[in-house]
Amino acid sequence: MVQAGTSSGVAGAPEIGVVLEALSTQIGDTARHVEEAVTQVCTSFVSIARRSKESAARAARATGQDGGTDADAQAAARSTITALLGRMDQVRRATDEAVETLRRLEGIATRVDRIERSLGDLDGVSYALRILALNARIEAARAGESGRGFAVVAAETGRQAEAIGTTAKSIRGMVDGLWQEVRESTQRMRAGLLKSDTAADLNRAADLSREEGARALDALARSQAEMQALVAASATDAERLAGDIEDAMTALQFQDAVNQQLDHVAAALREARAVLASGDAAGAAALLDRLRARATMQSERRVLDRVTGHDAGPAGDDTPGSMEFF
Known part of the structure; x- marks a missing residue:
């Protein structure tokens, strides 16, 4: 109340x-x-x-x-890969040139071998002519006075046979010298591809390029992993940010x-x-x-x-x- x-x-x-x-x-x-x-x-x-x-x-x-370590790593990786490609291109060109030179030398050796066989045919012709001249002189001696014409032909045939033999011998000497040079050059070229300083330099360059390529790939892998971690962290922050915004909107409502x-x-x-x-x-x-x-x-x-x-x-x-x- x-x-x-x-x-x-x-x-x-x-x-x-x-x-x-x-x-x-x-x-x-x-x-x-x-x-x-x-x-x-x-x-x-x-x-x-x-x-x-x-x-x-x-x-x-x-x-x-921001010019940080990620940018430096990516720039270094790009530079290394560029250098790697340049060196590999040098190795490829040098190898191609060596193979082409060896192929040409082997072609020359094949032609020299054919010339050598042709000289063998000339030797056969010279030998046959000498036999023919010898037989002609024998028959001319049997014929006496009537065989003097055969003797002249036999003598000329013998001189031609000697000339052919001498020419073939001279050519064979030159061919043998050329063949020896071609064979030695071919052997040196083949050995050079495996054992010479140039090949060793190429091999060292290739090994160095492989090592640098491996380091570049590792750097890129690390950069990729860091990038993925940053993306994951950004996603987490975005979720938290969305939660804060929802709380703020609830309070304002x-x-x-x-x-x-x-x-x-x-x-x-x-x-x-x-x-x-x-x-x-x-x-x-x-x-x-x-x-x-x-x-x-x-x-x-x-x-x-x-x-x-x-x-x-x-x-x-x-x-x-x-x-x-x-």
């Missing part, structure tokens, strides 16, 4: 005091919720900004824009609840001022009932129950960003 006014003559003062205490508590709670919500939003956006900078820095390192509480407090203050102006005690009690009826949110009902001494019921979660049904 609502009591009469105090000695000051103001009707409904206790109820109005309760109303004002409730409103004051609600305003304090609202201010605290607003401050906590704003702090949470600011913290989330600070985290968003920091992670965005970290992601940008990682992306810069991944693309080599529930500012409607704060506005509703402030609207309720403003309306209650206007009604309390009207009750104070009228001095109506029944109006003060009715104001409490209206406040309780308008308390659509659990946080408002808890405040009213606490200041009026009613049972507050089970406590709920009124932290900023928590969902409250109203």
Whole structure:
């Protein structure tokens, strides 16, 4: 039952005091919720900004824009691969030239061998002519005076046979010398492909190129692994960033609840001022009932129950960003 006014003559003062205490508590709670919500939003956006900078820095390192070790490794790998290709091209050209020279020498050796066989045929002709001249001289001697013509022919045939033999012998000497040079050149060329200093240099260059190529591939593999790690870290940061943004958006969406509480407090203050102006005690009690009826949110009902001494019921979660049904 609502009591009469105090000695000051103001009707409904206790109820109005309760109303004002409730409103004051609600305003304090609202201010605290607003401050906590704003702090949470600011913290989330600070985290968003920091992670965005970290992601940008990682992306810069991944693309080599910061001139760091990744860019140096990629430049060194490209330079090594370019040098490797140049050296391998030198090896290929030198090998091709050596093979072509050897092929030509072998072709010359084949032609010299054919000339050698042709000289053998000339030797056969020279031998046959000498036999023919010898037989002609024998027959001319048997014929006596009548065989003098045969003797002249036999002598000339013998001289031609000797000339052919001498020419063949001279040519054979030159061919033998040429054949010896060709054979020695061919042998040197074949040995040079395997054992000469040039071949050794080519082999060393090839070995060096293979080693440098292996190092270049290792550098590229490490760079690729680092790139994949950076991409994975960026993906993780992106997921965290999305979570922070969702939290911030949730906190901002529930500012409607704060506005509703402030609207309720403003309306209650206007009604309390009207009750104070009228001095109506029944109006003060009715104001409490209206406040309780308008308390659509659990946080408002808890405040009213606490200041009026009613049972507050089970406590709920009124932290900023928590969902409250109203």
